[in-house]
Amino acid sequence: xxxxxxxxxxxxxxxxxxxxxxxxxxxxxxxxxxxxxxxxxxxxxxxxxxxxxxxxxxxxxxxxxxxxxxxxxxxxxxxxxxxxxxxxxxxxxxxxxxxxxxxxxxxxxxxxxxxxxxxxxxxxxxxxxxxxxxxxxxxxxxxxxxxxxxxxxxxxxxxxxxxxxxxxxxxxxxxxxxxxxxxxxxxxxxxxxxxxxxxxxxxxxxxxxxxxxxxxxxxxxxxxxxxxxxxxxxxxxxxxxxxxxxxxxxxxxxxxxxxxxxxxxxxxxxxxxxxxxxxxxxxxxxxxxxxxxxxxxxxxxxxxxxxxxxxxxxxxxxxxxxxxxxxxxxxxxxxxxxxxxxxxxxxxxxxxxxxxxxxxxxxxxxxxxxxxxxxxxxxxxxxxxxxxxxxxxxxxxxxxxxxxxxxxxxxxxxxx
Amino acid sequence: xxxxxxxxxxxxxxxxxxxxxxxxxxxxxxxxxxxxxxxxxxxxxxxxxxxxxxxxxxxxxxxxxxxxxxxxxxxxxxxxxxxxxxxxxxxxxxxxxxxxxxxxxxxxxxxxxxxxxxxxxxxxxxxxxxxxxxxxxxxxxxxxxxxxxxxxxxxxxxxxxxxxxxxxxxxxxxxxxxxxxxxxxxxxxxxxxxxxxxxxxxxxxxxxxxxxxxxxxxxxxxxxxxxxxxxxxxxxxxxxxxxxxxxxxxxxxxxxxxxxxxxxxxxxxxxxxxxxxxxxxxxxxxxxxxxxxxxxxxxxxx
Numbered sequence: 001x002x003x004x005x006x007x008x009x010x011x012x013x014x015x016x017x018x019x020x021x022x023x024x025x026x027x028x029x030x031x032x033x034x035x036x037x038x039x040x041x042x043x044x045x046x047x048x049x050x051x052x053x054x055x056x057x058x059x060x061x062x063x064x065x066x067x068x069x070x071x072x073x074x075x076x077x078x079x080x081x082x083x084x085x086x087x088x089x090x091x092x093x094x095x096x097x098x099x100x101x102x103x104x105x106x107x108x109x110x111x112x113x114x115x116x117x118x119x120x121x122x123x124x125x126x127x128x129x130x131x132x133x134x135x136x137x138x139x140x141x142x143x144x145x146x147x148x149x150x151x152x153x154x155x156x157x158x159x160x161x162x163x164x165x166x167x168x169x170x171x172x173x174x175x176x177x178x179x180x181x182x183x184x185x186x187x188x189x190x191x192x193x194x195x196x197x198x199x200x201x202x203x204x205x206x207x208x209x210x211x212x213x214x215x216x217x218x219x220x221x222x223x224x225x226x227x228x229x230x231x232x233x234x235x236x237x238x239x240x241x242x243x244x245x246x247x248x249x250x251x252x253x254x255x256x257x258x259x260x261x262x263x264x265x266x267x268x269x270x271x272x273x274x275x276x277x278x279x280x281x282x283x284x285x286x287x288x289x290x291x292x293x294x295x296x297x298x299x300x301x302x303x304x305x306x307x308x309x310x311x312x313x314x315x316x317x318x319x320x321x322x323x324x325x326x327x328x329x330x331x332x333x334x335x336x337x338x339x340x341x342x343x344x345x346x347x348x349x350x351x352x353x354x355x356x357x358x359x360x361x362x363x364x365x366x367x368x369x370x371x372x373x374x375x376x377x378x379x380x381x382x383x384x385x386x387x388x389x390x391x392x393x394x395x396x397x398x399x400x401x402x403x404x405x406x407x408x409x410x411x412x413x414x415x416x
Numbered sequence: 417x418x419x420x421x422x423x424x425x426x427x428x429x430x431x432x433x434x435x436x437x438x439x440x441x442x443x444x445x446x447x448x449x450x451x452x453x454x455x456x457x458x459x460x461x462x463x464x465x466x467x468x469x470x471x472x473x474x475x476x477x478x479x480x481x482x483x484x485x486x487x488x489x490x491x492x493x494x495x496x497x498x499x500x501x502x503x504x505x506x507x508x509x510x511x512x513x514x515x516x517x518x519x520x521x522x523x524x525x526x527x528x529x530x531x532x533x534x535x536x537x538x539x540x541x542x543x544x545x546x547x548x549x550x551x552x553x554x555x556x557x558x559x560x561x562x563x564x565x566x567x568x569x570x571x572x573x574x575x576x577x578x579x580x581x582x583x584x585x586x587x588x589x590x591x592x593x594x595x596x597x598x599x600x601x602x603x604x605x606x607x608x609x610x611x612x613x614x615x616x617x618x619x620x621x622x623x624x625x626x627x628x629x630x631x632x633x634x635x636x637x638x639x640x641x642x643x644x645x646x647x648x649x650x651x652x653x654x655x656x657x658x659x660x661x662x663x664x665x666x667x668x669x670x671x672x673x674x675x676x677x678x679x680x681x682x683x684x685x686x687x688x689x690x691x692x693x694x695x696x697x698x699x700x701x702x703x704x705x706x707x708x709x710x711x712x713x714x715x716x717x718x
Contacts, residue, residue: 006513014501210495212497213491214511397461399495414428415470
């Protein structure tokens with residue numbers, strides 16, 4: 001046991017001390033920081049109707065005269081001057097000219113808005129909405145349709161709209177949950193590969209360096225394999241912990257730097273706060289660890305069977321196939337049908353569960369399913385570790401022998 | 417010290433060791449000989465508990481070999497290797513700690529060895545920065561750092577230049593004088609004669625010869641002598657007490673003859689025969705070298 005600790009210590013320290021590890025720790029939160037910055041900047045720009053905007057309406061058709069109503073931050077004025085004169089008078093940033101030609105309905109794109117700066121989307125949207133309302137009302141009147149009856153119809157419609165916005169609010173929440181679920185699935189998928197490959201590379205390194213014989217004259221192959229897997233796994237956890245801490249800190253710093261609580265940034269954070277982070281983080285750590293133990297054991301077995309990294313291809317493919325398959329399904333289909341039989345089965349099979357279950361987690365997976373999936377994960381990694389250890393103990397001592405699947409199966413059945 | 421009893425080891429398709437038994441005496445230097453692929457490395461791996469035999473047992477100091485003996489064994493494998501990117505000092509300490517030494521003890525002993533072998537400046541260096549010979553030296557230190565009672569060296573001199581090979585040989589002899597038992601495998605027969613007290617010859621998974629070097633060589637004496645004489649060339653016929661194997665003359669008036677005694681005669685009879693006729697410069701018994709024995713034994717088995 002003491003020797004396993006020693007091996008864990010070496011595997012951990014040599015990796016954590018590497019420059020690439022330290023760089024990675026700072027690069028990822030840096031990217032998150034940059035992304036947050038971009039979001040804040042974008043939201044700042046789209047939120048431009050902070051200052052009062054005055055729209056001078058030049059209405060040659062006469063249909064819209066006086067029918068625009070002011071909304072917060074947008075004021076409408078009917079201009080009595082000609083288009084040219086009005087345009088000349090709206091040279092300030094907050095002044096705009098809306099031009100409606102006489103035959104606007106014949107040429108749908110003939111309505112124009114003039115301003116010094118590109119008008120914000122919110123403003124043009126508001127104008128379009130009001131114009132459409134006015135135009136529809138006018139048309140109804142022209143065709144002698146009972147506007148009172150229409151109003152009842154319309155109130156129905158707007159009732160619907162309220163419902164939609166209501167659930168839309170909720171939607172945004174689920175959306176964030178799904179995003180976090182998918183992000184976790186992608187993170188697990190990538191880290192299984194990254195840290196699994198690190199284990200494999202470590203095994204190949206020891207084998208090609210020939211130090212393996214020195215070490216397994218001191219410890220059992222299984223102890224070495226276990227020490228390496230745990231050591232690299234701890235490196236992964238350290239990396240995640242550093243990322244989470246740095247991300248939280250950098251988001252805080254970012255909030256400070258932009259000082260004023262920006263609307264959408266805050267609402268973005270508010271949405272994040274509705275996510276059950278403890279639950280998701282707990283599941284993430286469990287599925288990362290169990291999935292990592294399951295796959296890294298297989299990666300270690302592959303590493304022991306080859307003499308160089310280029311030979312790993314033929315073994316890597318079948319191992320990574322279920323993971324790749326689930327990953328592609330997860331980000332395309334599974335999150336839309338989280339309770340479909342396919343999703344449920346994939347989240348039960350240990351080889352695919354780490355990715356598939358993470359996608360399902362935001363949709364309130366039944367407790368018994370989670371329990372079965374987690375128990376199967378434990379059984380799964382114990383199983384692969386047993387199989388891998390049997391292959392590993394023979395493989396690491398085989399030099400210059402081209403391993404085939406048949407060969408590896410034979411190794412499994414070797415006695416001590 | 418080490419008693420290997422009826423070891424059988426089979427790999428899929430071939431037998432690496434069949435019923436091999438040997439005794440390694442405590443405090444001696446034991447040579448394990450044999451052509452490539454004979455099973456030497458398989459046997460060494462079994463002693464190191466890297467693999468286990470299919471049947472048979474290994475007794476270490478009276479106990480059946482087990483994990484607790486690992487710390488008393490030092491192993492230098494034929495294929496040398498250390499972590500390329502790890503600092504040498506740190507690496508040596510790590511390997512020693514895997515053998516059960518404490519960190520401080522390992523550091524202290526490492527200092528001693530580095531000073532002894534002129535490696536003080538290597539602490540912070542990485543293996544990949546060293547020459548091949550230097551790497552070997554470092555690995556030798558790693559093998560003996562935990563002061564094992566049994567040191568197993570697989571081809572210890574391969575890869576050393578003559579100067580460093582001599583240094584390592586001296587170190588091996590000194591460790592042996594301090595009480596360590598040495599077991600090493602080699603193809604180099606001259607080192608066997610120089611260093612080994614006993615040997616075992618393994619060929620095609622069988623032990624075909626073992627015993628003390630002196631006894632083995634004596635048992636291969638076959639009454640052959642080399643004679644050098646000056647004077648007129650003697651024409652040998654059937655009357656002398658020996659038969660002539662070969663005869664040559666390297667310079668005018670001096671002849672070297674290789675002879676084999678006839679039944680019932682000894683070297684004195686040869687001298688008695690020659691002295692009246694010529695001046696005898698040398699009479700030497702030809703004892704086969706380990707190399708000759710090795711080749712002869714190996715060739716006997718198809």
